[in-house]
Amino acid sequence: MSWDSHHSTSERLAIEAEAARRVGNSQRAEKLYQQAAAEEAQAFSELPDNKQRTRGITAVSAVALSYKGRGYKLAEHLAYQYLVEELPSFAQAQLQGLLQMIWTAHGAASADIRFVPGDVLVSVKGGEILYGGAPLDLIIEKIASIKAVFFRTVEMLLERPFRKRGEAETEIQSMFRPWLFQAPAGSYQFAVRLEEPKQRALWDQPNKPRVDQVTTTFFRILRASASDPGGELPAVVPNEQYRKAFLKLSRNLAPSRRGKTFERLEVHDVSVPSEPVASFAMETRERLNTALQESEPVKGLPTEEPVILRGVLRALHLDKDWLEIAIADPPFHIRIDKAGDVLDDVIGPMVNRKVMVTVVQRKQKRLYRDIELDE
Amino acid sequence: MHERHRALTPSIAGSYKEAAEVCLSRHHLPPIEVTLSDNGTDSPAELAWSTPDARTLAAWANTTDATEAGAYACVIAGVEEVRGLFAVRRAETGTGADYYIGPADVGLNDLEDCFRLEVSGVDAGDHRDVNSRLLRKIQQAREGKSSLPAVAGVFGFFAKLLMVQDVPEAP
Numbered sequence: 077m078s079w080d081s082h083h084s085t086s087e088r089l090a091i092e093a094e095a096a097r098r099v100g101n102s103q104r105a106e107k108l109y110q111q112a113a114a115e116e117a118q119a120f121s122e123l124p125d126n127k128q129r130t131r132g133i134t135a136v137s138a139v140a141l142s143y144k145g146r147g148y149k150l151a152e153h154l155a156y157q158y159l160v161e162e163l164p165s166f167a168q169a170q171l172q173g174l175l176q177m178i179w180t181a182h183g184a185a186s187a188d189i190r191f192v193p194g195d196v197l198v199s200v201k202g203g204e205i206l207y208g209g210a211p212l213d214l215i216i217e218k219i220a221s222i223k224a225v226f227f228r229t230v231e232m233l234l235e236r237p238f239r240k241r242g243e244a245e246t247e248i249q250s251m252f253r254p255w256l257f258q259a260p261a262g263s264y265q266f267a268v269r270l271e272e273p274k275q276r277a278l279w280d281q282p283n284k285p286r287v288d289q290v291t292t293t294f295f296r297i298l299r300a301s302a303s304d305p306g307g308e309l310p311a312v313v314p315n316e317q318y319r320k321a322f323l324k325l326s327r328n329l330a331p332s333r334r335g336k337t338f339e340r341l342e343v344h345d346v347s348v349p350s351e352p353v354a355s356f357a358m359e360t361r362e363r364l365n366t367a368l369q370e371s372e373p374v375k376g377l378p379t380e381e382p383v384i385l386r387g388v389l390r391a392l393h394l395d396k397d398w399l400e401i402a403i404a405d406p407p408f409h410i411r412i413d414k415a416g417d418v419l420d421d422v423i424g425p426m427v428n429r430k431v432m433v434t435v436v437q438r439k440q441k442r443l444y445r446d447i448e449l450d451e
Numbered sequence: 452m453h454e455r456h457r458a459l460t461p462s463i464a465g466s467y468k469e470a471a472e473v474c475l476s477r478h479h480l481p482p483i484e485v486t487l488s489d490n491g492t493d494s495p496a497e498l499a500w501s502t503p504d505a506r507t508l509a510a511w512a513n514t515t516d517a518t519e520a521g522a523y524a525c526v527i528a529g530v531e532e533v534r535g536l537f538a539v540r541r542a543e544t545g546t547g548a549d550y551y552i553g554p555a556d557v558g559l560n561d562l563e564d565c566f567r568l569e570v571s572g573v574d575a576g577d578h579r580d581v582n583s584r585l586l587r588k589i590q591q592a593r594e595g596k597s598s599l600p601a602v603a604g605v606f607g608f609f610a611k612l613l614m615v616q617d618v619p620e621a622p
Binding site for chain 1: 458460462515540541542543544548549559561562575580587599
C-alpha cells in the first residue's frame with residue numbers, strides 16, 4: 077500500500093464524516109473521522125524522509141482527523157510522535173496548536189462541556205497580544221462589550237422598550253447566562269456560550285427566543301455592523317434606537333487609529349471556525365463612525381466646531397448629565413456636560429480607559445457629542 | 452467539476468455548486484459577467500448557473516455556510532480558468548480542510564509540488580470588501596502556515612469579482 081492509496085481512503089472517509097456531521101449524525105461522523113485518522117497515520121508511515129512538505133501536511137491531517145473524531149488520547153499520542161520527527165516549521169507550529177486544542181477539548185469533555193454550534197469564539201490579534209496571552213483589562217473590557225451586545229439582542233428579540241439606563245433586567249439576565257470558556261490559543265482567544273437556566277419554567281414565556289435564535293441574530297448584527305453598517309444593518313435591526321446602540325457597542329470592539337494594544341478582533345461561530353463572522357479592525361471603526369454620523373442629527377449651532385479631547389474617563393454621573401476625563405499633561409480634569417444620552421453599557425467598559433470625547437464649546441461649557449475608546 | 456478536480460467527490464462538487472447558485476441568485480440573474488483578477492491582472496468571464504428552487508434555497512438558508520461552500524465552487528473553478536490548476540488533494544487542519552492545487556498530473560504520490568489554496572467568500576460586500584478580505588487571507592496564510600506556498604482566492608458574490616493572488620513561501 078502507498079501514501080496515495082491510504083491518503084485517498086482518508087480523504088474519502090473525511091468527506092463522508094463531514095457530510096454526517098452536517099446532517100447532525102455526530103456519532104457516525106466521529107467514527108468516520110477516526111477511521112480517516114488511522115488511514116492518514118498509515119499514509120504518513122509510507123513517506124520517505126525527503127518528502128518533507130508531504131510529511132508535514134499528512135502529520136497535521138492525521139492529528140486533526142483524530143481530534144475531530146474526539147479520539148483525544150490518540151490525537152495527543154500522534155502529535156507527540158510527529159513533534160519529535162524532523163518536520164517543517166509550518167507542521168510543527170500547527171501540531172503545537174492542535175495539541176492545545178486537544179487539551180482544551182479533552183478537559184472540556186472530562187467536565188462534560190462541549191462546544192456546540194452557536195458558541196461564539198472571539199480572537200484578539202496583533203499589537204501587544206501574545207500567543208495565548210493578552211492584557212487583562214483589554215480582555216475584560218471586550219468581554220463586557222460582547223455581553224452587552226448579547227443582552228441588547230435578547231431585549232430586541234423580545235421587543236422590549238429600549239433601555240437607556242442601567243443593566244439588562246434580572247429577568248433577561250436569568251433567561252440567558254453567558255459563560256466564558258478558555259479556547260485554543262491563536263493570538264488570544266476566548267469562547268462565550270449562552271446557556272439557558274436549568275429551571276426553565278420560571279422564565280418560560282410564549283415569545284421567549286431560543287438560544288440559537290439569539291446567537292444567530294447576534295452573529296447577523298455583528299456581521300452587518302462590521303461589513304455594511306449603513307446598508308445591511310437596518311435590515312437586521314429596523315429599530316433606530318437599537319441600531320445606534322449596536323453601532324456604538326460594535327465600535328467598542330474595534331481598535332482605534334492610535335491604538336497599539338491590538339490590531340483586530342474577530343468573532344467566529346465555533347461550528348465554522350475557519351471564517352470569521354465579523355472582523356473589527358481600524359477601518360471597521362471608521363466605517364462605524366461614518367454610519368453613526370449619518371444616523372445622528374446635527375446638534376447645536378452650525379458655527380460650533382467639534383473638538384476631540386483625549387484622556388482617561390475618570391468619573392461620570394449620567395443621571396446628572398456629565399462625565400469627566402483626566403488629562404495627563406498637564407494633569408487636570410475636564411468636565412463634559414449634556415452627556416445624558418450615553419448608554420450605560422456603551423460607556424461602562426470605558427471607565428478608567430483612554431477615551432476620545434467629541435465636544436463642542438459653548439460659552440464656558442464643553443458639551444458632549446460622542447465618546448469612543450482610544451486604544 | 453469532480454471529473455476534472457480529483458479532490459472533489461461528486462457529492463462535494465454538487466453541494467458547492469448548489470451553494471454557489473444560491474449565493475449568486477441572491478444578487479443577480481444569470482448569466483453575468485465577472486471579473487477575474489489574477490495577481491492584479493483583470494480579465495472578464497461569463498458566469499451562468501441554474502436558478503435554485505425553493506427547496507435548495509431553504510437547504511442553504513444559513514448564509515455563512517452557503518457563502519463558504521459557494522466560494523469553494525467559484526474559486527476552484529476560477530483558478531482552473533485563469534491558471535489551469537486543479538484541486539488535486541485535500542488534507543485536514545484543526546479548523547477545517549485545505550485543498551491543494553496543481554497541474555492535473557501532480558499530487559498522485561506526494562504534495563511536494565502542490566500549492567495550498569486559501570478560499571474565502573464575500574456575500575454582500577463590494578470590490579473594496581473583496582480586496583480587504585484577500586489581504587486578510589494573505590496575512591493569515593503568512594502568519595499561520597509559513598514555509599508553505601499558497602494561492603489565496605476570494606469570490607465576491609455581489610461584487611461579481613474573483614481575486615486570486617500568490618502567497619509566497621516564507622523564508
